Amino acid sequence: MNKKIVKFLPVMLLCNSVSAFELSQHLRTSTEPTAKVRVAAKYPIEAARNNREGWARFSFIIEKDGSVSNVITEETSGSKDITLAAKKAILKWQYQPAMENGEPIQQCANSVQIDFRMHKQKNGTTGATKRFRSLYNKTKSALAEKDYAEVEQLLAKFEKIKHMHLSENNFLQLLSAQYASDIDDPALQLSHLNKTAFSSDPENNQQLVSILKQKFILQIKLNQLKAAYSTFKYLKKIASDEPYLADYQVLIERIDEFVKSEKELVVSGDMRSNDYWHYALVRNEFTLSNITGKLTKMDIRCANKRHVYSIENNNTWTIPDTWQQCNVYIFGENNTKFNLVEHPFKA
Structure with missing residues (x-):
């Protein structure tokens, strides 16, 4: 049997990513979380026997005690056993937590992709059935x-x-x-x-x-x-x-x-058949409007803060400048449609 390879792309702490959208000054955590234990994912037996490769990408939170929680599956290659194996491994990871003003804090905007690969055969990896x-x-x-x-x-x-x-x-x-x-x-x-x-x-x-x-x-x-x-x-x-x-x-x-600019930024949301809808904010104030269907909750994950909110139509949220690089995960019933409107920065 070909040798199995399980690897993960480096964990991304989104507060540290440099982009054109860092338009306001933020307070920085004095110490970032560092990995203490990263348990390797186990290659599912059936997948290995069938030379089946795959990948899965996740968002997760590093708690104040360094444990991992609230793992959200963002995208996968379509194999449930590979996704489950990757998620189980991430939940066992341990970190030295981030510190701010001498106190441990949550690190809430982390993502990682775990790849499951087999060594290639002469004609490449196994193809379609x-x-x-x-x-x-x-x-x-x-x-x-x-x-x-x-x-x-x-x-x-x-x-x-x-x-x-x-x-x-x-x-x-x-x-x-x-x-x-x-x-x-x-x-x-x-x-x-x-x-x-x-x-x-x-x-x-x-x-x-x-x-x-x-x-x-x-x-x-x-x-x-x-x-x-x-x-x-x-x-x-x-x-x-x-x-x-x-x-x-x-x-x-x-x-x-x-x-x-002073223009509003309108993004159309549609739950379709997914468990959630995801969006990366570029401003710090937004409204959810024109909701047709039912939205159940919103999980806002920033680098150093995380909050979960219930949702009503035309609710507006203002995110403090100290919350860094925020991502929104919105949960609701299938086929629910809505608009997320980001408002201009206030002077």
Whole structure:
């Protein structure tokens, strides 16, 4: 059997990320949390036997005693056993907590991606199963014929596949993104592109760059400005000599100007079938409005603060300047729609 590899990308403490959106002065924690114990995730036996790879990305909180809590699954490659194994490992991690003014504090905006990989065979890692290929080809044909009702029915059948190979997940998400593009649903298209995972090695670089370019334009279109900035930084890293980056840089500068302006920033939210809706704030005051359906709670996770709120229509939240780099997780019933309106900075 091929050797199993389980690794995690470095934990990101979002208060330390440098971006164009650090527009106000913040108090800094004097000491950041440091890892004491990071238990390695166990490769699920069935996944290893089938040479099935995958990944899962999480948000979590480091408590005052250094333990990990409130783990939220952000994105996965579609294998429930791999996601569960990764989550179990994270919950066993221990940190030396962050300190502020000599006192331990929560560190609330942490994220990590855990990858499950097998050493490659001569012809690459194991590909799609016959069942997957058959369903994929039927869906692709229906999409080519613009039979969108049939496409929706076929895509729903993929949900019955509990465990997917990494390549299967990528094929499915790209096909689903194409469907979303055809029916002019940019939010759904971006959601599927976010669920792909391609390494930046030369073999996959062209496809990865293509996906990142699509994501960048969609993020701007959907007013997901902080996400657009992160995508731009990644593109510069792996495609630094591409001429289109100059045009993208102009867009980034316009984003900065808009964030600092007196205009409201409106982002459309849709719970669809996910457990939550996530958004990275670029300002410190926002309102939830035009709620159709039911939202149950909102979890605001900043670098050094975290609060959970109940939600009513047209409620407004003002975040103190000392709360650093805030992310909003909104929970509710499926298909609930709403607007998140970020208000201009106050003088």
